[in-house]
Amino acid sequence: MPVHTYKRADNMRTIDWNNENNSIVMIDQTLLPLEYKVIECKTLASLCEGIKSLRVRGAPALGAAGAYGIALAATLSSSSNMEALIRDLEIAAKTIKATRPTAVNLAWGIDRTMSAISDAYDRNGIKDVVLSEAKNIADEDVATNKKLGKYGAKLLEDGDTVMTHCNAGKMACVDWGTALGVIRSAVEAGKEIKVIACETRPLNQGGRITTWELMQDNIDVTLITDSMSGYVMSKGMVDKVIVGADRITGDAVFNKIGTYTHSVLAREHEIPFFVAAPISTFDPNNWEDTVTIEERDANELRFFKDVQIAPADVKVYNPAFDATPMENVTAVITEKGVFYPPFLLDELLA
Secondary structure (H helix, E strand, C coil), X not given: CCCCCCCCCCCCCCEEEECCCCEEEEECHHHCCCCCCEEEECCHHHHHHHHHCCCCCCHHHHHHHHHHHHHHHHHHCCCCCHHHHHHHHXXXXXXXHCCCCCCHHHHHHHHHHXXXXXXXXXXXXXXXXXXXXXXXXXXXXXXXXXXXXXXXXXCCCCCCEEEECCCCCHHHCCCCCCHHHHHHHHHHXXXXXXXXXXCCCCCCHHHHHHHHXXXXXXXXXXXXXXXXXXXXXXXXXXXXXXXXXXXXXXXXEEEECCHHHHHHHHHHCCCCEEXXXXXXXXXXXXXXXXXXXXXXXXXXXXXXXXXXXXXXXXXCCCECEXXXXXXXXXXXXXXXXXXXXXXXXXXXXX
16 A cells, blocks of 8 residues: 655645635644644534544644634524523534633633623624634744744854654644744755654654644654654754643643653753743643643544554553643743743743
């Protein structure tokens, strides 16, 4: 069977609104790199399935997905008055939030869009306002990542090799990316940057998506298994580590499982460990021990696609995220600048 890596067919955003059909369109990330396919969500159920199954994923992209979800719910509502429509949207908000509890941007996008309702005076006004706010969130994400990328690019030297984990690129955002956005911005500034991408078990977002993205942009990338990171660091093959984040509390960075391990190894080998994330990913209301860590389906470890790779009845522990203590983080790169721990979230968010 021939193996293909499909090239991105256009400059479409990871997630967007289809004005003609009043629907959400997104790139189905579960099919990459074997197939590049744009899918359409015309119902709230299809959006929630897309979020749960990781057809759309990544904290900033989920923020846009949540916002567009409220706009979609408003479009689909058959309510006859303003009060009934608001109740429909409140139910939709609760339903969408429940799909991914750890990534704070999903709830942030929903809450911000719901707050915009206060600017509306009637039922049709609500529909216009929530759609406008959702589009604003998507547009702002691209601008935010460009600002973040420029700040982060200053931390990279010409000739650096950067290790990254999971996917914090275009596919994790509306466009450009956070961790990969820093790398793209450095390359755009004329620096030669090489990337080592960890495959990222169990869903291989690093192997499937990060490598695909970087190859689209002709950025030198080498794929390794997650368990190789310590070895390549010990051999002097890594100058910096840059990862994204799904939630940042005052004491920890929550990111795809395996991030904590890389942070420990980077600290042991005196390699700078950077986190790139927009301000919307910061959560000043929680601490590490109050955040719910999402657990994935056990069969994600028992099977790869449809092929069984472990005993069907073996016990499985499959958390989607881990928490990296702030003392392991060299700096956090945001659209407001670069911040070095320790810092107070309230001051950073002011």
